[in-house]
Amino acid sequence: MDWFNAEGFELARQVLQRGIAAIYLIAFLSAAAQFPALLGEHGLLPVPKYLGWSGARGPTLFRRHYSDRLLLAVAWTGAAVSALLVAGLPQAGPSWLPMLAFLLLWGLYMSIVNVGQTFYAFGWETLLLEAGFMAAFLGSHQVAPPYPILLLFIWLAFRLEFGAGMIKMRGDRCWRDLTALYYHHETQPMPGPASWFFHHLPKPLHRLEVLGNHITQLVVPFLLFAPQPVASVAAAVVIATQLWLVISGNFAWLNWLTIIIAFAAVSDRAVQAVLPGLGDFTPEYGPTPAWFTVVVLAVSALLLVLSYWPARNLLSRHQLMNSSFNRWHLGNAYGAFGSITRQRYEIIVEGSLDGVDWREYEFKGKPGDPARMPRQFAPYHLRLDWLMWFLALGSRGENWFIPFLRKLLEADRPTLRLLRVDPFDGEAPKYVRARIFHYRYSTWAEKRATGQWWIRRPAGVLVQPLTLARGSQRRAWLGDWS
Structure with missing residues (x-):
């Protein structure tokens, strides 16, 4: 089934599975270190009180009972499973094994996010949940990567970039007059070591940076759907732009996860053309089991239906930023920095x-x-x-x-x-x-x-x-x- 099996995208699958698992590992370690003090039984916003007042807004293991001990059990279990996926161990088995592993990560982290209140009200939380759910259906080394899931990852990358571009064009005037970076490096949430130097770049260069950002977020995302090698080149532009943001600021795992997701459009052949010494990535695949095909097609249909709401949001004059349209955090709206503070x-x-x-x-x-x-x-x-x-x-x-x-x-x-x-x-x-x-x-x-x-x-x-x-x-x- 050539329309289903995406042979020649093994590196993309490896980056997606291991990269998303690595971000989950960081997220669970962060929860183990910070959640009890912020939201635990004696935290600043105790989860037991929150559940008693209003109840969780979505599925969570803590709905009937919360304790710091249970939270730590969830966090360390998630970290252990994430580490196994980073090492590639579940992927070496049958396709149902990484599927169960990623669905477990999705369920455990959703349990945390849905009681995390304002401390977990960030767009990259829902992004990680959506990406983790989709990664469950990428298969194992025994089968070729399923093309429908790779397409959905490309659609996710499109929503990330195009949504961020549109929120800027509909938002603060400084994005349209190309002056946003006169202020952004100084007023961003958490500057990094290089932010001071970025701020002091010449203003004409700042204007070129903003113009390049608009091209990357408003034009390049459409090219992710183009035939190869154009799609790989478009992904490389997105990746390079995100690395620029990694160097210039601290946006948790947003930029790293965007880089990982953009790899869905990168073909093995494109990487080999740039780095010929890497050799062939594609192993000997076995036949794709019928049950796996049925599951992937069913999940793809579900995610396609859920895409109606974020797609409509992209076209709306009142575009929502970093919003989830369902309690499962699937098919979300993304975008950041529609406005820039000057002081x-x-x-x-x-x-x-x-x-x-x-x-x-x-x-x-x-x-x-x-x-x-x-x-x-x-x-x-x-x-x-x-x-x-x-x-x-x-x-x-x-x-x-x-x-x-x-x-x-x-x-x-x-x-x-x-x-x-x-x-x-x-x-x-x-x-x-x-x-x-x-x-x-x-x-x-x-x-x-x-x-x-x-x-x-x-x-x-x-x-x-x-x-x-x-x-x-x-x-x-x-x-x-x-």
């Missing part, structure tokens, strides 16, 4: 033993100490740091931020482990407060003179000093400042 504000959290001498808590990823070079954390996802960025934009965060401050007053060890620096070395402060600072990158001259990556100035107070005695008795939130 950067940061929330600086401080504690004091006496109310006079204030010391600053430092986060792992978000800007704090102006002299500290931004670090690279992606594809790992620092969830608390990301929500601190949204909080600095003016989002309402009382439901988790005031509990966070109370945890600092209690010197709660799981919470402190989410931070880079505890200025009190485990001792509980008597007071905590949250101040607002305006941040901008230093100029070349300022950097040479001071060694600082950032120049900051006070811009207000978000939360007045709290103590454990008074913190629970009064409302300390001051609201918007911008």
